[in-house]
Amino acid sequence: HTPELTPVDSLPECAIAVDVLRATTTMATALAAGGEAVQVFSDIDLLKKESSAWEKEKRLLIGERGGAKLPGFDLGNSPLECTPERVEGKRIFISTTNGTRALQRIEKAKVVLAAAMVNRATVVQYLLDKQPETVWLVGSGWEGSFSLEDTVCAGAIAHGVIQKSKIRADEVAGNDELISAIALYCQWQDNLLELFHHASHGKRLLRMEGYDDLKYCSDMDTLDVLPIQHEVGVLKLNS
Numbered sequence: 001h002t003p004e005l006t007p008v009d010s011l012p013e014c015a016i017a018v019d020v021l022r023a024t025t026t027m028a029t030a031l032a033a034g035g036e037a038v039q040v041f042s043d044i045d046l047l048k049k050e051s052s053a054w055e056k057e058k059r060l061l062i063g064e065r066g067g068a069k070l071p072g073f074d075l076g077n078s079p080l081e082c083t084p085e086r087v088e089g090k091r092i093f094i095s096t097t098n099g100t101r102a103l104q105r106i107e108k109a110k111v112v113l114a115a116a117m118v119n120r121a122t123v124v125q126y127l128l129d130k131q132p133e134t135v136w137l138v139g140s141g142w143e144g145s146f147s148l149e150d151t152v153c154a155g156a157i158a159h160g161v162i163q164k165s166k167i168r169a170d171e172v173a174g175n176d177e178l179i180s181a182i183a184l185y186c187q188w189q190d191n192l193l194e195l196f197h198h199a200s201h202g203k204r205l206l207r208m209e210g211y212d213d214l215k216y217c218s219d220m221d222t223l224d225v226l227p228i229q230h231e232v233g234v235l236k237l238n239s
């Protein structure tokens with residue numbers, strides 16, 4: 001689903017937000033680098049208000065709109081900036097154009113996860129272990145529209161589950177979007193970075209000298225972390 005196409009009258013057992021470029025990649029990276037938690041906001045003023053209750057040394061503000069860092073924030077949304085020196089032990093307050101909105105759309109599901117290419121294998125393993133009855137993969141897209149990078153990541157997750165559970169592709173009970181996401185992944189799995197060059201947000205980031213981010217975000221299965229929602233809007237590592 002893109003957020004706008006996500007049903008509003010029901011919720012799945014497990015909802016997975018996907019914003020490969022770059023919010024969920026950044027969240028996974030920040031938690032892998034020792035961040036205490038990631039707290040998600042669509043409203044910038046609310047983020048500023050809530051974060052001000054935290055000691056300065058214990059908080060880090062990540063803010064992005066249109067791919068650029070927001071004034072007054074510590075970092076833009078580049079996962080490469082989330083080094084252990086910067087994030088260790090800190091509560092990360094984050095607001096981005098689309099990714100945080102996707103997470104808020106699904107925040108009431110029983111289980112809420114954040115997935116990207118970097119932690120795909122860990123998400124696949126979680127789904128195999130827990131076998132949730134219904135799973136939504138919610139790509140953030142860009143301001144409501146389809147995005148190649150989120151769709152291919154959804155396909156990569158579904159493909160991983162199918163392969164490891166040895167079910168046949170035609171036995172998958174997915175909607176048309178999922179079937180096409182799997183096909184997209186099968187077509188591009190060895191050339192993800194190239195696919196990201198075709199993506200509209202990939203092009204936007206490249207115009208902003210984001211090549212290193214694109215490369216990092218397209219590398220699959222590099223982080224063994226699972227950001228999972230502990231209370232509404234707050235993600236921590238699954239323990």
Ligand code: MLT
Pocket residue numbers: 019021022023024064067068077096097098099100140
């Ligand atoms: C978003 O939430 O729209 C993205 O993560 C944008 C970005 O690349 O920073």
